Amino acid sequence: MPEAYHVAIMGATGAVGTELLELLEERNFPVQELTLLASQRSAGKELFFKGKPIKVKAISDVDFADIDLVLASAGGSVSKEWAPKAATAGAVVIDNSSAFRMDPDVPLVVPEVNPESALNHKGIIANPNCTTILMSVALWPLHQHQPMERIVVATYQSASGAGARAMEEVKQQAQAILQGEEPPTESFPYPLAFNLFPHNSPLNDQGYCQEEMKMVNETRKIFGVPGLRVSATCIRVPVLRAHSEAINIEFTQPLTVSKALDLLQTAPGVKVVEDWQTNYFPMPMEASGQDDVLVGRVRRDLSHDHGLELWLSGDQIRKGAALNAVQIAELLVDKQALKPKALA
Numbered sequence: 001m002p003e004a005y006h007v008a009i010m011g012a013t014g015a016v017g018t019e020l021l022e023l024l025e026e027r028n029f030p031v032q033e034l035t036l037l038a039s040q041r042s043a044g045k046e047l048f049f050k051g052k053p054i055k056v057k058a059i060s061d062v063d064f065a066d067i068d069l070v071l072a073s074a075g076g077s078v079s080k081e082w083a084p085k086a087a088t089a090g091a092v093v094i095d096n097s098s099a100f101r102m103d104p105d106v107p108l109v110v111p112e113v114n115p116e117s118a119l120n121h122k123g124i125i126a127n128p129n130c131t132t133i134l135m136s137v138a139l140w141p142l143h144q145h146q147p148m149e150r151i152v153v154a155t156y157q158s159a160s161g162a163g164a165r166a167m168e169e170v171k172q173q174a175q176a177i178l179q180g181e182e183p184p185t186e187s188f189p190y191p192l193a194f195n196l197f198p199h200n201s202p203l204n205d206q207g208y209c210q211e212e213m214k215m216v217n218e219t220r221k222i223f224g225v226p227g228l229r230v231s232a233t234c235i236r237v238p239v240l241r242a243h244s245e246a247i248n249i250e251f252t253q254p255l256t257v258s259k260a261l262d263l264l265q266t267a268p269g270v271k272v273v274e275d276w277q278t279n280y281f282p283m284p285m286e287a288s289g290q291d292d293v294l295v296g297r298v299r300r301d302l303s304h305d306h307g308l309e310l311w312l313s314g315d316q317i318r319k320g321a322a323l324n325a326v327q328i329a330e331l332l333v334d335k336q337a338l339k340p341k342a343l344a
């Protein structure tokens with residue numbers, strides 16, 4: 001009889017929370033009991049798991065003492081307040097927010113890259129930023145074969161990165177603009193439909209926004225290469241739920257395109273998608289709903305002997321957030337590193 005767990009989803013009504021709920025069911029995660037948490041606004045709302053309704057509770061109404069696993073996606077400030085309380089009560093927290101990612105005591109895990117670090121936690125495990133997860137899955141198999149010296153990436157990030165409300169707003173903006181009306185702009189500083197703009201997280205003195213610095217610092221931590229040179233430009237585009245990235249890589253030694261393709265073809269979590277005859281490469285519309293990161297348009301960088309370029313698209317809500325978190329939970333179960341309290 002497999003062990004089953006009391007699981008809580010914090011932020012269950014959001015874009016990532018909804019996907020977490022679907023993934024637990026779809027992947028048949030061993031759930032004994034499911035507690036769904038959100039803000040006071042959603043308390044009493046019903047969500048469904050395996051066909052059965054579950055009432056959402058406010059986080060403050062829950063005792064974490066009998067919960068084994070918390071999948072948190074209610075934002076950084078909520079995680080900062082509640083994740084340590086849940087961990088102190090003995091739950092393992094897999095946190096989607098950026099609150100603890102750079103904490104040296106918190107592992108930052110992409111299961112295809114550094115699964116072993118998930119086992120070395122003190123109650124909280126951090127799920128990386130979505131653009132960083134997608135890039136790490138694609139670049140790790142290449143880096144293992146031929147170490148990278150420098151990564152330069154430009155992202156094309158979907159509305160889903162700003163939550164469920166932002167996705168709705170882009171649709172409303174498109175309709176308003178087509179009808180000649182003023183588009184609503186609550187989730188972003190400017191209209192996103194028929195537009196694009198640099199990611200609007202706060203800028204530092206060197207001109208990099210927080211999202212860009214997450215790609216720099218989190219990639220270094222996940223790869224275990226503190227000095228890896230990374231520069232990112234993050235752009236929000238009017239796409240609903242998959243992020244894309246154009247990546248230029250400088251290796252210590254040359255890596256041929258055919259070797260890179262061989263490595264990518266057998267890499268976990270990667271699907272090579274390219275047909276040069278028809279100009280068919282990864283597209284966010286096709287990446288949406290897929291577990292794998294789609295990678296293609298792999299070519300030599302004409303400006304550098306040790307350079308390669310590639311293009312990827314990956315579902316931001318799925319592999320970029322919820323799926324990565326569920327895979328970490330599955331890894332803990334597989335390694336028998338998650339014990340149900342009910343059996344203790």
Ligand SMILES: NC(=O)C1=CN([C@@H]2O[C@H](COP(=O)(O)OP(=O)(O)OC[C@H]3O[C@@H](n4cnc5c(N)ncnc54)[C@H](OP(=O)(O)O)[C@@H]3O)[C@@H](O)[C@H]2O)C=CC1
Pocket residue numbers: 010011012013014015016017037038039040041042043059072073074075076078095096097098127128129130131133160161162163164165316320321322
């Ligand atoms: N790669 C990654 O790991 C990613 C991580 N994220 C993280 O996940 C978080 C959620 O993202 P997303 O689902 O897109 O956002 P949404 O805005 O779609 O959902 C936010 C969720 O958090 C809940 N919430 C908000 N404020 C509170 C509060 N004060 N107390 C309790 N619950 C609250 C909301 O509940 P209610 O419906 O009641 O308002 C809702 O369930 C992000 O803030 C980010 O930290 C997001 C994308 C990628």
Ligand SMILES: N[C@@H](CC(=O)OP(=O)(O)O)C(=O)O
Pocket residue numbers: 096097098128129130131157158160161162211214
């Ligand atoms: N990366 C998301 C924002 C986000 O949720 O990031 P994080 O998980 O690092 O807070 C975006 O596309 O905007």
